[in-house]
Amino acid sequence: MSPENLYQEALIARKNAHAPYSQFLVGAALVTDKSDRIFSGCNIENLSFGATICAERTAIVKAISEFPGSKVKELALVTDAKNHDSPCGLCLQVMSEFCNAETPVHLCNLNGIQRTVFFKELMPFQFDNQLIDRQL
Numbered sequence: 001m002s003p004e005n006l007y008q009e010a011l012i013a014r015k016n017a018h019a020p021y022s023q024f025l026v027g028a029a030l031v032t033d034k035s036d037r038i039f040s041g042c043n044i045e046n047l048s049f050g051a052t053i054c055a056e057r058t059a060i061v062k063a064i065s066e067f068p069g070s071k072v073k074e075l076a077l078v079t080d081a082k083n084h085d086s087p088c089g090l091c092l093q094v095m096s097e098f099c100n101a102e103t104p105v106h107l108c109n110l111n112g113i114q115r116t117v118f119f120k121e122l123m124p125f126q127f128d129n130q131l132i133d134r135q136l
């Protein structure tokens with residue numbers, strides 16, 4: 001799977017964005033370790049704004065619900081922003097559950113891939129399971 005393939009799929013997914021409130025259309029596409037398929041998604045907004053689902057989470061939920069236990073191997077994100085430097089904090093938290101530190105994340109706009117970073121660069125510190133297992 002080339003980054004360019006992922007970018008093209010994210011672009012296609014972006015066309016399905018339901019973004020009547022922000023008019024900010026987002027597409028995402030990813031591959032996992034458990035399937036050859038590309039899973040893509042778009043942002044789906046809601047009149048109750050907090051119920052909005054970002055494109056990254058749409059794609060992740062599609063992938064994990066069909067192939068439980070998968071890890072995201074690579075992900076592309078496309079918007080029409082000049083620089084879209086990072087997914088939102090909620091998406092980073094969800095990504096931290098399914099990405100590895102070295103998962104490449106391609107940040108793209110309508111001109112193509114603008115920047116590729118490892119997931120760990122977007123989220124260098126994570127909420128850790130050990131915090132849950134801690135001795136009180």
Ligand code: THU
Pocket residue numbers: 019022024025026042043044045052053054055056077086087088091
């Ligand atoms: N959004 C995404 O889908 N992904 C991002 O990385 C940033 C934000 C969506 C949420 C909302 O529908 C719109 O973009 C404006 O924030």
